[in-house]
Amino acid sequence: MMIDPEALAGPSRLSDVVHHGGRAGGDGRAGLDDVARLAGVSLSTASRALNNHPQVAAATRERVLAAAAGLDYVVSPDASRLAGRSSRARVAVVVPHLSRWFFGRLLEGLEVGLRDGDPDGGAGVDQLLFLVGDVAGRRAFFEDLPARRRVDAAVVVGFEVDEVEQRRLELLGVSIVSAGGPREPFPSVTVDDLRAGRQAVDHLVHLGHRRIGMLATADPADRGPDLRSRAYRTALTDAGVPDDPDLVVRVPFGPAGGAEGMGRLLGLRRPPTAVFAYSDEVAAGAVRAVQRAGLRVPDDISVVGIDDHPLAGLLDLTTVAQPVHEQGVVAGGMVRVLLAGGDPPPSQVLPTHLVLRGSTAPPGAAGRAET
Amino acid sequence: MMIDPEALAGPSRLSDVVHHGGRAGGDGRAGLDDVARLAGVSLSTASRALNNHPQVAAATRERVLAAAAGLDYVVSPDASRLAGRSSRARVAVVVPHLSRWFFGRLLEGLEVGLRDGDPDGGAGVDQLLFLVGDVAGRRAFFEDLPARRRVDAAVVVGFEVDEVEQRRLELLGVSIVSAGGPREPFPSVTVDDLRAGRQAVDHLVHLGHRRIGMLATADPADRGPDLRSRAYRTALTDAGVPDDPDLVVRVPFGPAGGAEGMGRLLGLRRPPTAVFAYSDEVAAGAVRAVQRAGLRVPDDISVVGIDDHPLAGLLDLTTVAQPVHEQGVVAGGMVRVLLAGGDPPPSQVLPTHLVLRGSTAPPGAAGRAET
């Protein structure tokens, strides 16, 4: 340890916590040997008792447990692990962003999925957070593999790993689960982006729109096949609408990007009557841009997004909802299965559904804004 | 390890990675002894070389490093730690929510603060994530202290710890930094909520409002003195406006809460002409409620929030911006100082500033919406 224990605030005032044992106020630094001594047993027995080995007599176990409690003892995960026992499992959570609602929400779900049904009150699994947002961070993560040798499993959240990254990941030597992203090549839980996209665009088509724009995003780190864009294209093709490349603009993620993109679309000789945005955050920017241009949503232009972001309701945004929290929960469950040594669970695709709100209407419609 | 290594996808295809050493395709499970053998030195020298001890000859170091690289070796953090060395430091990140923009954004900052200026390419610090959102989780965290013995420092993000929680935290025996929350009792980085509140409310007062409502939040887990509410009260007192308890409503955090609260305010015999919301998310809901009621913002009612949420611009929301990302960065820096054994750095209070947008205007104003 390079850490100076004295760096903490003055003389610790924890004398009133416990002081059964010899050491006054067990300071958490008591060793297993202290416990054993206090309980009047050997190191081995103490260890066995604490690990619920069946071979120790109930009475002895009690004594050890009491001693441990008295000394305020906690096993050293490092030593425990070194000596072969699994201690509490550790999982790497690899996530590109955290300020976007989707990721944060998914992680909240992941946490409950990982902890779920742990009866002994102990938090089930330690989560090591790896933020790989920018290209540099991402490269560093896959190159240096900082999770190496320190996790028993990993979950990759919301982004696609390419061939070589995948190979690097396998070097971790642990099970990997993917959540909220493409469903290759690990056990994963996602939604069907293709279908979600179709739900959005088909909705516009059903309303009668034919000239439909798309606001796609171009995050340098979030590459991979953009299924939502593909859905857009096939939906239009299926509807017999000719392809018009001008109608697809690629913008940075977020409201600003959405506004910018919508600006571009509005600047076209023949602007679209409806727009499908990559996500609600983008859609929100788009709506705003429409309004700034003196037009109305949905009267002049319909906008549909994806996610059902908490603020989507406020913006009265029609969107395709996806179960974000649940994706996390399910992923957490998968990780637990894998940690328990189970077979890789089958990937799951969770359903999405269209949420009708006030940002879409038939082309040229009027007076439907308040519906 | 209870983890079955075979649980991973079939026969790993990593044979093409490296295979300098004796072991074909170093599988990351090579030990320091392997490295030493390959480099033709003793265990101790190998260790020293890898740890950049000055006492090893440059040539030897090179040889060891090469061997390590060849074998694709990584030290076992557990063993390393056990043996006394700090290995990579670990810090607990304790955070109540993750789906709220503020927290996610702050954590992004924290990550860069923790990693900052680490020239050797290694990710500076391991972050252990602890989500303590609900009361149960919070209780569990402080009671079981799952971070015990596994972190070298902790940062508490965005919430206040009470007396007994603080005492529990000290049991961790490590330095603690608080970020984005109340500034007691640890080294902390925050904004002055009192001042931020004043900026918001004073703004309304300066515009000429006298009947000003407040949308406070009541998260069961986020207790502690609500400085923003206090700021509201003193601002009004200073302005000579009599106290009217009806004008303060306490609602759950979020847009829904904001809408609900605004509904209550609008239902008053004499509704306010302006409202100060605890945060932008709440303010957004409030704005929406106003519009749903057939009134206009800011013409009929002004609304001001706090945060400068990314979507605030879209909603044209006047707000008091706070440097969220930066709070994280600074906190990360503090942690690093503490980890390095430095003295507890002084707490920092970062500045906030009013961002004027279209959701506020003098009472009874009209036609300023587009300004």
Next chain:
DNA sequence: CGCCGTCGTGAAAGCGCTTGCGGTCGAACT
């Protein structure tokens, strides 16, 4: 009443690494 299977417990051998304490050897001294 002595033999053997169980149950409960200890002693001791590590897990993979770091490090204090010498030892070796060539270079700089006298």
Next chain:
DNA sequence: AGTTCGACCGCAAGCGCTTTCACGACGGCG
């Protein structure tokens, strides 16, 4: 040329646990 002194390196002792393996003490059996 005989020493002295660094610079480098190896030996071995742990770090705090888990876990074989072996051992004493039972009780039930023949």
